[in-house]
Amino acid sequence: MAQETEKRAEGRWMRSLRPAGGWPLALGMAVPLVSGALLVWQALTLARVLGRAVGEGAPLTALTPDIALLCALLLARVLLGLLGEAAAGAGSERIKLALRRALFRRLLSERPDWSANRASGALAGALVEQVEALDGFFARFLPATLAAAVLPIAFAAVVIPADWVVGLLFLLTAPLIPLFMALAGWGAEAASAAQAEALARLSGRFADRLRGLVTLALLGRGEAEAEAAERSTDELRRRTLRVLRLAFLSSAVLEFFAALGVAGVALYVGLTYLDLVSLRASPLTLEAGLFCLLMAPEVYQPLRTLAAHYHDRAGAKAAVHEIAAVFEHLPNLREAQELPTQTRLLPGGALGIEASALRIRAPVGSRKILAGADLTLAPGAQAALLGPSGIGKSTLLEALVGLRETEGTLRLGPVPIGAVSREELCHRVAFLPQRPHLFTGTIRDNIRFADPDASDAQVRRAAERARVLAFAGTLPLGLETPIGENGLGLSGGERHRVALARLYLRDPSIVLLDEPTAHLDAVTEAEVLQELLRFTEGRTLLVATHSARVAAALGRALRLEGGRLLPVPHPLAPLEDAA
Incomplete structure (x- = not known):
């Protein structure tokens, strides 16, 4: 119970860092939503172009304005993708810089006996590797989480006027994917915690052995320490591969259910055109059917992106746990930036x-x-x-x-x-x-x-x-x-x-x-x-x-x-x- 409470507290602390990302992080999280709105416009335009070209036999000159609009939408989404990635990365860098400053300020404020009881390699690892492990969480996972929470439901709501069956299918299948991802993610989180712990031990061992290199050589322990370092490195390699294996499992679960959803929509649209399924009050037009087919993979794309970055969350949580273990408690960035405490000046002259x-x-x-x-x-x-x-x-x-x-x-x-x-x-x-x-x-x-x-x-x-x-x-x-x-x-x-x-x-x-x-x-x-x-x-x-x-x-x-x-x-x- 205490461990679960500690994990929840670390999760809340990690989310509390988000304001330190400032407007770049907010922009990076908002851009996918704007891009999603343009995606709907793009799918409608493409369905209209294909419907008029195939169904009505419209000439190319009549389709030119829609084709130009389609190219403009594609270019706008590409530019928005680059902007969102750059903005989210800049926001993440702000958070990491603020956190490193807070940790470094804590390190300098402590007395030498505090740091003497901690391996210098572990302290350096927390300041460098563990803080760097938060980059994926803020630069990729947070924007993907917001997009996955909003866009699938929004896409389903947009599709319902075209065909309520397809919209309902989206609403029923999309929530299943995060559920099974979470099941796989629990294992990934535990594996990431073990991997972060192994990395901290390896960093501490390397720094300590480097400091005592001359003594180890004089005592003839060089070869034995090299073998021990090789074993520690091999353990870290195995733990890292275990994290990757679980991350691939999470992605495989998502792809399986996404493929089922897309196949279900394609099957329903095809059977409707063949008059083998009749669940609509009016016939399904070519333009509406194409729009549903174009939107089917896009409904699951935000969830795919979330799955691709889901291991970033597990790695970040493991890194936060390691920082808390090394520094005893997690710093409050707001308190770290507040005015210094009141101090008193010493009187002039000799002091007793x-x-x-x-x-x-x-x-x-x-x-x-x-x-x-x-x-x-x-x-x-x-x-x-x-x-x-x-x-x-x-x-x-x-x-x-x-x-x-x-x-x-x-x-x-x-x-x-x-x-x-x-x-x-x-x-x-x-x-x-x-x-x-x-x-x-x-x-x-x-x-x-x-x-x-x-x-x-x-x-x-x-x-x-x-x-x-x-x-x-x-x-x-x-x-x-x-x-x-x-x-x-x-x-x-x-x-x-x-x-x-x-x-x-x-x-x-x-x-x-x-x-x-x-x-x-x-x-x-x-x-x-x-x-x-x-x-x-x-x-x-x-x-x-x-x-x-x-x-x-x-x-x-x-x-x-x-x-x-x-x-x-x-x-x-x-x-x-x-x-």
Whole structure:
């Protein structure tokens, strides 16, 4: 029951996306109806031309106006078909763009611990493949659904004045086709859901294995993983073929009943002309009989089109279910486009940090990193954060910059952290993680990342303060030396110094550093620390470290232990034990 309720909710959500398609989608859905009206006119004109030519022996010159009208109607329907297809496609693109923006906005608004619990391949698959799977539903299935709901009944109503038996036959046979299509469609929907799930698993496996390719090669697991990927690909192939098989079955059901309907009309008209069937009060004219025969296949054509695109609906529903599973809930496009929530600006100058009954859980599992901890750093205060590796120092710093979900009270100055916008946090709080990310480019480009408008002199000054020039000056290209993704080509200490140089291009109120002097020798550490303390004078500073020199230089230390923050009277003593 819960699963059925969930499916109905997903179906309603999928239909609620239709307004995002705007006027192009509305035009794409209306064009088939206009084309259907022209089709009736075309069939009447063609029946009149044939009836006058065959029954009355009218010359070609007398038929020329009707033939010209017939050609104009054919050309108009062709142009309308192209217009409707282009408009529906444009409306579908609008919906996909709006949905991708909403999902991407959701992805960016979540904290790193949210995305860390999800396979990056599954997230990418939902943003790309699953959203793309909605294209057929909006561009083809929705226009076909409206045409199939309106045109067969309208065609039957138009045919009734010409012959009520044929019109009644259309009204009785046309509803049977969607009924049997739905029966086949249930199986197609289940198969599409399994296929979408297999595609998500394959995407996740590919992304994860690509990220760990070097590790897999070093462990000799390359061949085994290739075989596993081949099995996953083969499973996806089988599921895809199962979806196609059910889609062909649905089309075969429609063709069978459509053929029966057309054959029934042809048989009735033929027997009526032979006077073997007499259900009419007046004789059936050649023009009326031709009109009925011409309209017979057209009555079922909208249903044929619907059957051809019926699997698009099943694929779209499976894609929506997969998006809901990856992102936990489906976004509301209207809410995603509404005005941003009210935020508060942080006051100028140095900011203090105040936490009360702060609780932080591990990203995976229920282990508590902090359990009701209290922290108070006055504006401009400086402190070291101590504790053994893995105790949660990095997680605490991430929470203080808004990158982790917390419970309890956490304020930056007088403002709760939840009321501070991301832009304000990025501007006022500087955070250097334990593994800073460097991108492919030059050393200068990586430093300038903190301030794209910084001049070359400012970048050079920042590099000098972070002691980057100490190693970059020995390189032939200096700061123009190219490096690879994640600092490839630099040592651990050099990567830290490049990332630290970014700090000197900013003007933060709070500075949070995670092992800023790791991998540095004693002389370089002392130089980097001296410049860092000079820069952070008057700013609030919290440094997670194992270094006795850093803790001693800051003067105040806090130890993370047992889920609480405890003051350390003499920082040097416990650090010597930890070393």
